[in-house]
Amino acid sequence: MEKSIVNTKQINRKKHQEDSFTVKTQYYTFASPPDELELESGRKLGPITLAYETYGRLNKQKSNAILILHALTGDAHAAGIHEEDGQTGWWDNMIGPGKAFDTEKYFIICSNVLGGCKGSTGPASINPRTGKPYGLEFPLITVKDMVNAQRCLIDHLEINKLLAVAGGSMGGMQALQWVVSYPERVCSVIPVATTITHSPQQIAFNEVGRQAIMADPNWNDGDYYGKDLPAKGLSVARMVGHITYMSDVSMNEKFGRRFKNEKKPFKFSPEFEVEGYLQYRGDNFISRFDPNSYLYITKAIDYFDLANGNGLYAVLKGIKAPFLVISFKSDWLYPPYQSQEIARACKLAGIEATYCELNSNYGHDAFLVEVDEQTHMIRHFLKKVSHSNKVSEEYAE
């Protein structure tokens, strides 16, 4: 076993160097008035654009499609090298030829969520009624709304049934929502480092982030487009986020109590490496993320409650799709007990499921960095799912 994991490690590294494919983001616009998308809140929204990317080839029966769902600040660019900016995808170590989500076998789709700011419709998009960015005019959105919008994209791609829905953190919530909303359209579910509902602790951290943004005078009730951005507020929100993604052990390993090199007179400027790192991460965030999107999306995941006060097993009852549930020992933001709840509900609902708590020191970040064990689990799980769903390797010309 040890040996096979080491082998996978070597193969992965080798693969990673060899297979850097270029990708481009595509856009799908739908729900134009009068056919707007009705949101969970009852409000209507349209037109809606979703940015998405695909990797691999769809087979003849359109039965090898896997939808990857991204986390809070992720985007549609999950794998490969982006043809415009040369950026590598956020889950590139898991998606590609020979990787966990093998693009030689599967057709992978990833879209930026509704409410996002990386090409999909969100608070920074132009409100067709006013000709100006929505700002706080943007309606409240939920994880269910994100999934409903994705369903429109999947319809547009003429895919009737997804072989798998998979994602970590907020991506895992969407995967769970997918199978609950559309049980007939999902063959299997891979929720990683996620939960069926946020604990008060998770809501609390999000609230600190939101308050930081809203306390920034530049935030201006969300009306800052074309003016000075609430960069400092967003930066603090991101710093809090980063702390919760790491673990005590991983921070110790990464920074210790080391000091930054340059010596400046004492003025509360960052001295410890960890301070410098957080400030760097925070300050850079404004160049790639819209503060209002941060507010809307964190609220969406705080509201998320898959069981809606009922027993989760009752919600899952009748679902045929097998589950592969993964958590990480050192993840204190989405602790393993939350994944165990999902596994327990599967037991009660009679769903065929595998649950594993992986050993890792990386905290919540583990789902992005612990590649080898996840690859092993996901690859074999998908192999079995493909087999039981008779996925062919015939491709249209």
Place this chain on the structure above:
Amino acid sequence: MLNNSIRLDYRIILEHVEPSSSVLDLGCGTGDLLSLLVREKNIKAQGIEIDDKAIFECVEKGVGVFHDDIDTGLPEYGDKSFDTVILHQSIQQVKRPDKVLKEALRVGRKVIVGIPNFAYIKARFQIFFTGKVPVTPSLPYEWHNTPNLHFLSLVDFVEYCKKQNIRIESACFLGKKRKVHIFPNLLAEVGIFVLADDKQSENTNIITR
């Protein structure tokens, strides 16, 4: 006809599992038994295992498994939610065999228990002549690295079942290569029991010393 290359204990268990039934294997290890049952009997398989390395191997074999401790991992299951619950070579490794067995009997219509026999003749000889804790094929560990927390003989197990009103439907005793028919508590390395919890004490003299 079953392949003779299959381990003898697995062959015995196979005989007691109905085709296309549901099976829960408590302490399923690397999933060998479950994947065999899937292949030979087309069962609906579910395992519970505490060791993550073993879980990786289960996933490789396509066996669904929960990373959990069977000492605490059963309360979610409803009464009689599995046709068969298997506790093969695992009951001696849990903290509370009495509780686990009781839960297994609640969750399964039938429970198959496989135990290594501490009173096997070679074990008796080793204790008697060398004065050391026995190491046998069914108890292959040294005192310092054994996962076994409890040491019992086949007689111990039968007596326990009698006391708890657990009915032993059938029992099979295995030596190295074949079944043992006489003096099992002395000559068998492993005992495989099929249990039912119907509060009838019918345990006739299955075992003689």
